[in-house]
Amino acid sequence: MTDPLLSLSGVTKAYPGVIANDQVSLTIQPGEVHALLGENGAGKSTLVKMIYGLVKPDSGEMKLNGAAFAPAEPRQARADGIAMVFQHFSLFDALNVAENIALGMENPPKMRDLARRIRDVSQTYGLPLDPSRRVGDLSAGERQRVEIIRCLLQDPKLLIMDEPTSVLTPQEVGILFETLRKLRSEGTSILYISHKLEEIRSLCDAATILRLGKNVGSCIPSDTSARDMAEMMVGSALKTPARSTRSFGDSALEVQNLTVSAPSEFGTTLRDISLTLRQGEILGIGGVAGNGQDELLSVLSGELSTSPASVQLNGHSIGHLGPNQRRGLGLLSAPEERLGHAAAPDMSLTENAMLTGAVREKLAQGGFLKWGAARGFAARIIEAFDVRTPGTENAARALSGGNLQKFVIGREVLQNPKVLVVNQPTWGVDAAAAAAIRQSLLDLAAEGAAILCISQDLDELMEISDIFAALNEGRLSPPRETTGLTVEEIGLMMGGAHGMEVAHV
Amino acid sequence: MIRLEKRPQPSQAWSLATPLVAVLATMIAGGLLFAALGKPPIEAIRTIFWEPLFGEFSFYYRPQLLIKGAPLVLIAIGLSLGFKAGIWNIGAEGQYIMGALTGAGVGLAFYPIEGWYVFPLMILAGAFGGWLWAMIPAILKTRFGTNEILVSLMLVYVAEQLLASMSLGLLKNPEGYGFPGSRNLQQYESAHNAELIANSGLHLGVVAAFIAVIFAYVLLNRHMLGFHIRLTGEAPRAARFAGVNPTRLILFCLGTSGALAGLAGLFEVSGPAGQVSIDFNVGYGFTAIIVAFLGRLHPVGILLAGGLMALTYIGGDIAQSNLGLPSSAIQVFQGMLLFFLLAFDLLTNFRIRLGAPETA
DSSP: OOOOSEEEEEEEEEETTEEEEEEEEEEEOTTOEEEEEOOTTSSHHHHHHHHTTSSOOSEEEEEETTEEOOOSSHHHHHHTTEEEEOSSOOOOTTSBHHHHHHHTOSSOOOHHHHHHHHHHHHHHTTOOOOTTSBGGGSOHHHHHHHHHHHHHTTOOSEEEEESGGGGOOHHHHHHHHHHHHHHHHTTOEEEEEOSOHHHHHHHOSEEEEEETTEEEEEEOGGGSOHHHHHHHHHSSOOOOOOOOOOOOOSEEEEEEEEEEOOSSTTSOOEEEEEEEEETTOEEEEEOOTTSSHHHHHHHHHTSSOOOGGGEEETTEEOTTOOHHHHHHHTEEEEOSOTBTTTBOTTSBHHHHHHHHHTTTTTOEETTEEOHHHHHHHHHHHHHHTTOOOSOTTSBGGGSOHHHHHHHHHHHHHTTOOSEEEEESTTTTOOHHHHHHHHHHHHHHHHTTOEEEEEOSOHHHHHHHOSEEEEEETTEEOOOEESTTOOHHHHHHHTTTTTTTSOOOO | OEEEEEOSSOOHHHHHHHHHHHHHHHHHHHHHHHHHTTSOHHHHHHHHHTHHHHSTTHHHHHHHHHHHHHHHHHHHHHHHHHHHTTOOOOOHHHHHHHHHHHHHHHHHHHTTOOOTTHHHHHHHHHHHHHHHHHHHHHHHHHHHOOOHHHHHHHHHHHHHHHHHHHHHTTTOOTTSTTOSSOOOGGGSGGGOOOOSSTTSOOOHHHHHHHHHHHHHHHHHHHBHHHHHHHHHHHOHHHHHHTTOOHHHHHHHHHHHHHHHHHHHHHHHHHTTSOSOOTTOOOSHHHHHHHHHHHTTTOHHHHHHHHHHHHHHHHHHHHHHHHHOOOHHHHHHHHHHHHHHHHHHHHHHHEEEEESOOOOO
16 A cells, blocks of 8 residues: 555644634545545535645644645645645636736746646646636636646645535536546645535545544545435434425416526526426526526516516516515515625624514514514424524524524515525535425425525435526526436536637637 | 734724713813913813803803804704715805705795795795705716715805805895895794793704604614615625615705704704894804714714814813814814814724734
8 A cells, every 4th residue: 555645643723712623634645536525514615625724733644745834824835745635716807817827936937937837737637727718707617726726736636625516507517526536636636615515426535524623534426425424424313305296386486588687797697587486386597696686686677677467376466576575465584695685794694684584574664673573483493394593583603504594584484485596505504404494395385385496506406306497697497397407408408518618729 | 113903803992981081082182282372271162162061151061052052963964874874065064055945935024914824834945945955966966976075066156156145135134134044033022933941952953853863763773764874884785795885875864964954053043143134154064074073973972072062162262262273273272172072982802002013
């Protein structure tokens, strides 16, 4: 057996009130794709931040090629051959690809040389990318390529990737995996963080699983079932959302030939969207981020108004109505961005319950607010959706992402909507909370509500939705029954060819 | 190394303590400043804060406190509504002048008819004048997206020119022997905003200021409109999601602050000042911005801050005449108050940590 590239033993890191990593050990061999698995808050991020020099461990030992390794800052980690692709891109929309890459380099070469190197690397690794294109015009998959190429230019020995596929179409995932396999064959090790178990099974050679900051096991992903891995992550048997066979009622929400121009420069124009949603039905809308999801939600929630007839609720034209009038009629929504859109970060949960609940829960009378009733409503949400918080007077920003998401979804579900529109209902939420949220959506549909679920998590959409459609550059594909859809068909609906042609050099 | 760490929750204790700590720090730094100017620091601070309230001549200064504090509070309350929603009306000074002009104009138009209806009409006209002046930046902002800070500020200078022109022209006292300035409204009973209790300083403007404080408190804490104002300031997207119409909110906030500033102008011109004159305005509209922030945009806080600010004005005047402190030193002293408040305000949301930086 060869000497490991990187080995961690007994690494511990504590923050006030929480031990993020407790005696964690991890060994990565040269040329190995190693998966790091765990729920949100399991300590994956802290661990890789230590490897990348962003955080210093309290105790424990890290060794790189057998020598003690304690990077004080990312620059030092990069000098030692460690590169990282973050989940959230740090790119400037208004600059082009080469300029963005130059910004992240210690000593950027001349632009012309850099552009040539970018082209070389992108062709070698099958990641088509034109160095002179403006980043604001790129798709999420292409932006990720910018980040990957930025790393590859450093010739890394270890590439850390944090949830790289969450923004990609199935075809783009395919391309990425080809690149990663090629890197592996050249001897580069990859530390791959994900919670998409099927991907890990097809790509990774080894896996380390964390739960609550501790090692809870390791496995060979190709020999382990996805369910077993998930149960190791969660620490208990998983509850699969139960769906009962449903019958659908009359049309509840109808959108006809809806065209809305982009509200901002980097927004997406919605083009000629039509859809029909029946009572008790769940419509899943997939697609890569930035293809009109936010805009579609705004049009349905009432934040963007349209011509009256293009949005109809139970046969009434509502396109011109504002959010509260729509709430009064039974159309509720939950936007993707929890902090700042669905909830006001510095306001208490009571105030955030008031934010959308005032109309249907009758929390206001003649314009005067009934804080007692709002507090009661907030308490009911916390109770019914198992939101972990000390109380209703806590600020929204003090809640973890998963708990706040449960609050945001619960707030709408408990108002008995006739139609509920949600965008990314389980984004950044741990598996148990995600299952609870999906179950609540299924239960709501079983009671006869129509649900429109916009999500980038295809597994989620396949699990809960009855019909499926995809958004691509502001256009909605014709809806299809979910049962019987194949991954290839979904990929094509999502505009699989999106950005896949060889770059225009 | 010192670094700041964001608190998970804003600290309740600090949000109450910062104004007090800021006043204390201002006293210390101000004392050092006065000492550097060769004046006895403790005596100077005592003169500013103690003399007006409990000194030998406090019977004269105490009413002044109400007279100076009332317009500050009235204007600051209006401004605070907009500031809470992120709508920055910097031109209250101009709205104050316009309220005084329109209010006094209506009063003078009735001269010399005596009637109970004259003063109420003047109040309406004063509020309307301020409101109208504030509607200019409001409509320009909602229609064309102009910056309300610039427009409202520049309109102050337009209003000042208008004031000069009025006191030299249209509103000039015909029996004034050619001196600039209007008739003295104190001598026109129906238009005089007289003290309700003699020598107390308590005139209708003071009452209006207290009513405005209560009104703002109820609005912000108990009414949907106030909730929407706070929501817009904290998270504009969430406010839209909650159904707030930004255009209506801008019109309401600018309109209300303009009307209240106009009222302050009317009460001043018909009471303590008595007449429209070229140097009628003394900067209440700008000082009210400091008062609004010193009071943390909270109605009760503004009431206290208005009192404190009035105190430093009067105390500063006394210190000028008794100790020979330069007036600019007093202005620096007042400026320090806002500076320290904003600095200590940071501690509400952040705590100071000593140690090595770390990104977590």
